[in-house]
Amino acid sequence: MSGRHLTEDEVVNRVFPAQDGTAPIPIHQAVCPECQERVARLREAFLLDRGALTGVVESLPPEFWTAQRKAVMGRVSELAALEAEEKATPFPTRLTRSVLQRPALAFGSLAAALTLVAGLTVLRGGDDRPAEPEQTVAVAEGTAALSAADSADDELLRAVDVALTTESPYETVLPEAM
Amino acid sequence: MANDLPGEGAPAPEPGIREREKELLDRVRGGETDAFEHFVKTYQRKVFRLVYTLVRNAADADALTQDVFVKAWRAVADFKGEAAFETWLNRIAVNAVRDAARRRRPVVSFAELADAEGTGGAELPPSMEPVDATTPEREARSRQIRRRIREALDALSPRQKAIFVMKHYEDRTVAEIGAAIGVDDGTVKSHLFRAARKLRQKLEDLR
Numbered sequence: 001m002s003g004r005h006l007t008e009d010e011v012v013n014r015v016f017p018a019q020d021g022t023a024p025i026p027i028h029q030a031v032c033p034e035c036q037e038r039v040a041r042l043r044e045a046f047l048l049d050r051g052a053l054t055g056v057v058e059s060l061p062p063e064f065w066t067a068q069r070k071a072v073m074g075r076v077s078e079l080a081a082l083e084a085e086e087k088a089t090p091f092p093t094r095l096t097r098s099v100l101q102r103p104a105l106a107f108g109s110l111a112a113a114l115t116l117v118a119g120l121t122v123l124r125g126g127d128d129r130p131a132e133p134e135q136t137v138a139v140a141e142g143t144a145a146l147s148a149a150d151s152a153d154d155e156l157l158r159a160v161d162v163a164l165t166t167e168s169p170y171e172t173v174l175p176e177a178m
Numbered sequence: 179m180a181n182d183l184p185g186e187g188a189p190a191p192e193p194g195i196r197e198r199e200k201e202l203l204d205r206v207r208g209g210e211t212d213a214f215e216h217f218v219k220t221y222q223r224k225v226f227r228l229v230y231t232l233v234r235n236a237a238d239a240d241a242l243t244q245d246v247f248v249k250a251w252r253a254v255a256d257f258k259g260e261a262a263f264e265t266w267l268n269r270i271a272v273n274a275v276r277d278a279a280r281r282r283r284p285v286v287s288f289a290e291l292a293d294a295e296g297t298g299g300a301e302l303p304p305s306m307e308p309v310d311a312t313t314p315e316r317e318a319r320s321r322q323i324r325r326r327i328r329e330a331l332d333a334l335s336p337r338q339k340a341i342f343v344m345k346h347y348e349d350r351t352v353a354e355i356g357a358a359i360g361v362d363d364g365t366v367k368s369h370l371f372r373a374a375r376k377l378r379q380k381l382e383d384l385r
């Protein structure tokens with residue numbers, strides 16, 4: 001056996017590296033069944049969770065996405081119309097805010113998502129696939145270089161956030177009794 | 179106009195596509211909602227997935243995903259377009275989740291919503307909890323592990339949780355995460371290390 005057992009932090013870093021890419025396997029781990037087991041257990045627990053979440057998202061029916069998109073576009077169109085109106089008349093700013101604070105159309109997406117139960121049933125059948133590491137990375141250009149530009153956008157977002165802090169996405173939709 | 183937009187589930191933009199996104203963004207800035215729909219189509223799954231992983235409730239994730247795009251629409255007129263649109267959307271999403279957590283609004287369960295719709299929601303799982311049910315023992319263990327992971331992630335600060343999820347559930351690079359969260363690479367790495375350690379501690383007694 002080569003060297004000591006991995007420390008707990010080393011085990012964690014094997015499964016959840018804090019840097020990009022994978023670090024080379026320590027010689028000790030390569031030959032020590034006990035340390036291999038410790039790493040495998042943690043990895044398995046994580047993949048179980050990640051795989052289950054992926055399963056939920058993948059089992060959402062196309063109708064869910066369509067309904068969600070329609071709900072968004074409904075709100076956006078309403079906003080666009082109100083913004084156009086506001087340009088023409090100076091004062092009904094409050095109307096715009098009222099559109100922002102009500103994702104009432106979430107109901108639409110959820111109705112479509114009811115079929116999701118069927119998807120979940122498939123999952124319950126024991127397909128405990130670990131998540132395929134789906135390559136969602138989109139930024140081909142140096143992202144770090146973008147952070148300066150981002151800060152301007154950040155300012156803007158902060159302003160939007162401030163405008164929204166007092167608003168609940170839920171309360172305007174649901175009757176009090178629920 | 180709508181028919182020249184990429185279809186649903188279009189892949190993430192590569193450099194050429196990013197040029198095309200710039201054109202579309204100009205149209206969005208001009209108030210064209212059809213052009214904006216392209217972005218909703220392209221990114222709604224990714225945004226939902228990120229938000230869902232953070233909040234673990236489909237109804238909340240749906241509402242928040244919608245909010246993300248509505249906020250993006252409002253802000254896009256001034257979006258510089260020098261950062262990737264997706265990075266920017268991620269930032270809106272993380273902020274939206276953080277703010278929702280701060281407000282701590284009571285969550286309306288899936289079943290309640292279905293009841294309100296008159297669709298027999300009582301039979302729906304109150305929280306959408308997928309499990310591995312090959313054997314009762316495995317199912318119980320799966321549930322236990324996933325509950326622990328969820329608790330461990332919930333115990334992190336919103337920022338730390340977002341960083342951890344983006345790295346390990348979404349396979350983002352450290353630089354992308356830094357750009358989306360607004361911190362430097364070193365800070366991302368240090369959050370990642372601490373979050374992972376806390377997670378392991380939570381799972382320790384499961385052996």
Ligand SMILES: [Zn+2]
Pocket residue numbers: 004005006028029032033034035036
């Ligand atoms: Zn060992």
